[in-house]
Amino acid sequence: MISFKGAHFPKDVILYAVFFYVRYGVSYCDLEEIMEERGIKVDHATLNRWVVDYFPLIAEKSKKRKCTVATSWRIDETYVKVKGQWVYLYRAVDKFGDTVDFMLSEHRDEMAATTFFNKQSMAMVFLTKSSWIKAVLIMRALRICDRTISRLSALPSLLMIPMANNSNRRETSSEIDLPGANSLNYLKRMKRVIERTVYCGLYGVILVRGKKDRIHDADGNEYIDCLSGAGVNVLGYGIGLEKIYAEQARDMQHSCFPYSPNIPAITLAERLIEITPGLHNKRVIFGLTGSDGCDCAIEAMRKFTHRHGLISFNYSYHGTTGLSEPASGFGIGKEVYEEEAALFLKHDYPTSKNECDIVLKRIENNLSTGGIGGVLIEPIQGDGGIIIPPAPGFFARLSELLKKYDALLMVDEVQTGMGRTGNWWAVEYEKVDFDILITAKGLSGGYAPISAVIGREEIMDSLDPVEQLFTYAGHPPSCAVALAVIQHIEKEGLMNRAHEVGARLMMQLKEIQKKYSNIIKDVRGRGLMIGMEIDISKDKNTCKLYATRSAQKGVYFGYFGRDRNVICIEPPLIISEDSLLQVVNVAEEVAYEMEKGRIPLHTQDIVSKYAMGLVAN
Numbered sequence: 001m002i003s004f005k006g007a008h009f010p011k012d013v014i015l016y017a018v019f020f021y022v023r024y025g026v027s028y029c030d031l032e033e034i035m036e037e038r039g040i041k042v043d044h045a046t047l048n049r050w051v052v053d054y055f056p057l058i059a060e061k062s063k064k065r066k067c068t069v070a071t072s073w074r075i076d077e078t079y080v081k082v083k084g085q086w087v088y089l090y091r092a093v094d095k096f097g098d099t100v101d102f103m104l105s106e107h108r109d110e111m112a113a114t115t116f117f118n119k120q121s122m123a124m125v126f127l128t129k130s131s132w133i134k135a136v137l138i139m140r141a142l143r144i145c146d147r148t149i150s151r152l153s154a155l156p157s158l159l160m161i162p163m164a165n166n167s168n169r170r171e172t173s174s175e176i177d178l179p180g181a182n183s184l185n186y187l188k189r190m191k192r193v194i195e196r197t198v199y200c201g202l203y204g205v206i207l208v209r210g211k212k213d214r215i216h217d218a219d220g221n222e223y224i225d226c227l228s229g230a231g232v233n234v235l236g237y238g239i240g241l242e243k244i245y246a247e248q249a250r251d252m253q254h255s256c257f258p259y260s261p262n263i264p265a266i267t268l269a270e271r272l273i274e275i276t277p278g279l280h281n282k283r284v285i286f287g288l289t290g291s292d293g294c295d296c297a298i299e300a301m302r303k304f305t306h307r308h309g310l311i312s313f314n315y316s317y318h319g320t321t322g323l324s325e326p327a328s329g330f331g332i333g334k335e336v337y338e339e340e341a342a343l344f345l346k347h348d349y350p351t352s353k354n355e356c357d358i359v360l361k362r363i364e365n366n367l368s369t370g371g372i373g374g375v376l377i378e379p380i381q382g383d384g385g386i387i388i389p390p391a392p393g394f395f396a397r398l399s400e401l402l403k404k405y406d407a408l409l410m411v412d413e414v415q416t417g418m419g420r421t422g423n424w425w426a427v428e429y430e431k432v433d434f435d436i437l438i439t440a441k442g443l444s445g446g447y448a449p450i451s452a453v454i455g456r457e458e459i460m461d462s463l464d465p466v467e468q469l470f471t472y473a474g475h476p477p478s479c480a481v482a483l484a485v486i487q488h489i490e491k492e493g494l495m496n497r498a499h500e501v502g503a504r505l506m507m508q509l510k511e512i513q514k515k516y517s518n519i520i521k522d523v524r525g526r527g528l529m530i531g532m533e534i535d536i537s538k539d540k541n542t543c544k545l546y547a548t549r550s551a552q553k554g555v556y557f558g559y560f561g562r563d564r565n566v567i568c569i570e571p572p573l574i575i576s577e578d579s580l581l582q583v584v585n586v587a588e589e590v591a592y593e594m595e596k597g598r599i600p601l602h603t604q605d606i607v608s609k610y611a612m613g614l615v616a617n
C-alpha cells in the first residue's frame with residue numbers, strides 16, 4: 001500500500017496508473033477498464049481522474065499561453081532527482097523536437113510544466129493543489145516504477161497492460177515528413193549512378209547516423225531502429241567498438257590471411273568454436289558476407305558427400321552468390337540458374353505438425369534418390385516472414401532423417417545468430433546435432449563485413465587448399481571487432497536481455513493483435529526477432545502502409561515475408577525501455593488508425609512512390 005495524505009492505494013494500482021500514463025502520454029484512457037480486466041478493486045473514479053484530468057489541464061493551460069504541449073511524447077527520462085527542491089517528473093520531446101520538462105516542487109503547492117521552445121522562450125503552467133497531490137503520487141510511483149523497470153523480470157504482467165477503450169483517445173500529432181528533401185536529393189543522385197538491382201528501399205530515406213537504438217536520416221529525423229540494418233547492428237550505435245577496429249587498423253590493417261595469417265583471425269576462430277554447440281572437432285572458414293558463407297557450406301557439402309543436390313525452403317534467403325542464390329527460395333535469379341534448378345530442391349517451411357509430416361515425407365523421398373548432400377535451413381525463417389518451425393521436433397526429425405541418409409544439416413544463422421533470439425544461435429532451441437553453421441551480419445555488429453562458417457573438421461577438411469579464398473577474409477580489424485562484439489554480448493548479458501525483453505514485447509504485441517485481429521493476423525518470434533503478420537487480403541500494400549505510417553511516427557520497422565506482409569522487428573539488443581514503450585505505442589496507434597480508416601492519404605502516396613522491400617516471386 002502507498003499512503004498519501006490519508007489516501008491509501010495498492011502499489012500495483014499506482015504502478016498501473018503510472019505505467020499507463022508514461023506509455024500513452026497525454027491520455028484519456030479509461031483506467032477503470034484496465035483495472036476491471038486485471039481484477040483489481042480500487043476507487044476507480046479517483047484513479048481515473050489522475051490521468052484523465054492531469055494532462056489535458058496542462059495542454060489547456062499551455063494553449064492559453066500560446067505554447068504547444070505535444071500529444072506524442074518521446075520520453076527521455078522518467079525520473080531524475082535534482083539537488084534542491086526541484087524534482088524532474090520526466091523529460092519529453094514534443095513534435096517540434098523541443099524539450100519539455102515536467103517538474104515538481106514539493107515546497108510550493110504547485111506543479112509546473114516548463115516548455116523550452118528552441119531554448120529561447122519559456123512558458124510556465126501552474127496547476128492547482130489537487131493536481132500537485134496527484135503528481136506527487138505519480139512521482140512516488142515512478143520511483144518504484146523505475147526500480148521495477150530495471151528489474152524487468154520482476155513484474156512482467158505489469159508491463160503487459162492492454163490498451164484501454166480508446167474511443168476518446170487522441171491520435172499522435174507528431175509526424176515525420178518522409179522522405180525529406182535531403183533524402184530525396186540523395187536518392188536522385190543514387191539512381192543516376194547505382195544500379196537498380198542493389199536497391200529495394202523501404203521508405204526512401206537516407207540514413208546518416210545512429211546513437212544507441214536510434215537512427216537519424218539526412219533530414220534530421222530520428223527513428224527507433226527496429227531493423228538494425230537488416231539484423232546486423234546487434235549492439236546499436238556509438239558504443240565505442242570502432243576504437244577496437246581503429247587500434248587494430250593502426251597496427252596492421254590487412255595481412256592477407258591466406259598468405260600471411262594474423263592473430264585476431266586465429267583468436268576469433270577459437271572463440272567461434274567455443275560458442276558453437278558440439279564437442280566434436282571443428283574448423284572455421286572466414287568470408288565477407290552471409291552469401292559467401294552459404295556458398296562455402298554448400299561447396300563443403302558437395303566435396304564431402306560427393307552429392308550435388310541440396311534441399312532448402314521456399315522463401316528462405318541465403319544470398320545472391322553462385323550457390324546461395326539458387327539455394328534461396330525467393331525465386332531471385334531464376335533465369336540465371338535455370339539449368340541448376342534440378343539440384344536445388346525446395347519445400348515449404350512447415351508451420352504446423354501436419355505440414356511437418358508432409359514436408360519430412362517429401363524430403364525423405366528426395367533423399368532416397370541418393371543425389372542429395374544435405375539441407376540448408378534457417379532455424380527461423382527471417383526474410384520469409386519470421387517463421388518458426390513448429391514444436392516439438394521438426395528439427396529433431398529432420399536431423400534423424402539426414403543421418404539415416406548420410407546427408408548434412410547446415411544451419412544458416414546469418415540473421416538469427418549472435419544472441420538475437422536469446423541464445424548465441426537459434427538452433428540451440430532445437431537441441432539437435434548439426435554439421436555446419438553459417439554466421440555473418442551481427443558477427444561484427446555492423447562494424448565490418450565478415451562471415452564465418454563453422455563446421456565439423458572432417459567435412460571442412462574435404463575442401464582442398466585454395467578452394468575458399470578471399471583476399472579480405474580474416475581481415476584483422478574485422479576479426480578484432482567481431483571478438484569485441486562477442487565479448488560485449490557476454491559481458492552485458494545481452495542474450496538474456498534479448499530473451500526477456502523480447503518475450504515481453506511479444507506479449508504486448510499479442511495484446512494489440514487480440515484487439516485488432518482484423519489487421520494483425522499473427523505475432524510470432526523468439527527473443528528480439530519478432531514478426532507481426534498483417535492481413536493484406538483486402539489490399540496487398542497494407543503491411544507497407546502499416547510500416548510507413550509507423551516510420552512517420554518515428555519507428556523504423558522492416559517489412560518482409562512472401563508477400564511483404566510481415567512487419568519484422570529486429571531492434572538492437574540494447575533497445576531501451578522508453579523505446580520499447582514507444583514501439584508498442586506506435587504499433588497500437590497505427591492498428592487503431594487502420595481500423596478507423598484514418599491513415600492519411602499522403603502515407604499511401606509515400607507507399608506507392610517509395611516502398612519496395614525484398615521482391616518475392
Ligand SMILES: Cc1ncc(COP(=O)(O)O)c(C=O)c1O
Nearest residue numbers: 289290291317318319412414415
Ligand atoms: C538468413 C540469411 N542468410 C544469408 C543472407 C545473405 O547475407 P549477405 O546479405 O550478408 O550476403 C541473409 C541476408 O539477408 C540472410 O538473412
